[in-house]
Amino acid sequence: MTERVIIAGGGPAGVACAIWLHKLGADVLLIEAQDRLGGLQRRSPYENLWIPGVQGRTGQQVAAALDAHVAALGVPVLRGCAVTQVSADGRRVTTAQGDVEARFFVIATGSRPRSGGFTASAKVAIGPGEAMEALDVLDKPVAVLGGGDNAFDQARFVRDRGGRPTVFSRTPPRAQNLLQDMIADVPVIVGPYEADQTAMTVNGEPFAAFGVMYGFEAVIPDGLTPELDNGYVKVDRFGETSLPGVYACGEVTDYWHPCVTTSAAHGIQVAKAISRRL
Structure with a gap:
């Protein structure tokens, strides 16, 4: 198979998809x-306890391992190269290093913390991890x-x-009870x-610092207008969007x-679906 597949986004989903297609x-x-590479794991200095078979590694170490795996296999990668525009059909991808054409395009750009109108600064952290x-x-x-x-x-x-810390939540907290119990001594203001x-x-x-934890939002490359579901890209059971070939x-x-694990699994499923079409 020699048809080109372009994957935008080097997090767990994009890396898994790229590795499987390459193999x-x-x-x-x-x-x-x-x-x-590594996606949101690059932001996490905390041990990731949720990946089966991976113990004692921080999110940042998990990200480094993903990057090293891709490099060891010789998967073609453009690092530090943002996708600035994608044609409406996903066949032409514009980057800082020029245009690339593909038969299939994979959106694996993940999500980013919602800012809620705040601006990141030395006193304001948006999203968990390094910034906090x-x-x-x-x-x-x-x-x-x-x-x-x-x-x-x-x-x-x-x-x-x-x-x-003081937690401010406009509605009754959605956090799991285990996490709420861990900070029973911390004031939680609801309303x-x-x-x-x-x-x-x-x-x-007055507060010395803000931690803005308003969840995440999908990152969709400019130029693409796939059908969305609650702000996220809607896909069928094979991972295909409303745009054929995307x-x-x-x-x-x-x-x-x-x-990390479900994202990687989803990337593998998409790789298999595309390989069958190739």
Whole structure:
């Protein structure tokens, strides 16, 4: 098989898809905007306890292992090369290094933390991981905005680093009970609130830092208009979008349940579906 398949996004889904297509003999090119592969795992300095058979590795180490695997197999990759535009049919992909044509295009661009109108800074972290760890929280009041798992998890890390977190959730918290129980000593304010980044206040109360944990949103390359489902790319059971020849896998599809293992599995399924068509 010599037909070219272009995959945009080098997270677990894109990497798995690229590896399998490469091993199946397809002419595949993986394009990643960052200088390293790994997706959201690049942001996580925490041990990832959820990947079967992988123990004692942080998310960042998992990301490094994905990058090393691709390199060891000789999978063609463009690192540090953002996809700036894709033709409506997905056949022509424009990057900083020029245009590339393909028979099949795979959207594996994943998701990014929602900003909620805030701007990342030395005092405002958007999303979990590195940004939160970079905040100066020792003996300082920190407002964690959001009511999901990440909000409660990050509040715990702030507390354990010597900070004084308060969780603000507009609705009853959605975080699993286990995480809520872990920070029983942390104030949780439920109800409407006004967070002012300029004044660094929430409902008029001053805070030294904000942690914005408003969930994630899909990242879709410019030029493509696939059918969406609740903001994420809608796919059929084979991973094909509403655009013929354009596939999507991993967190950009809100695959149940989004994590490293399910994203990788979804990428493999898409690779198999494309290889059959090739």
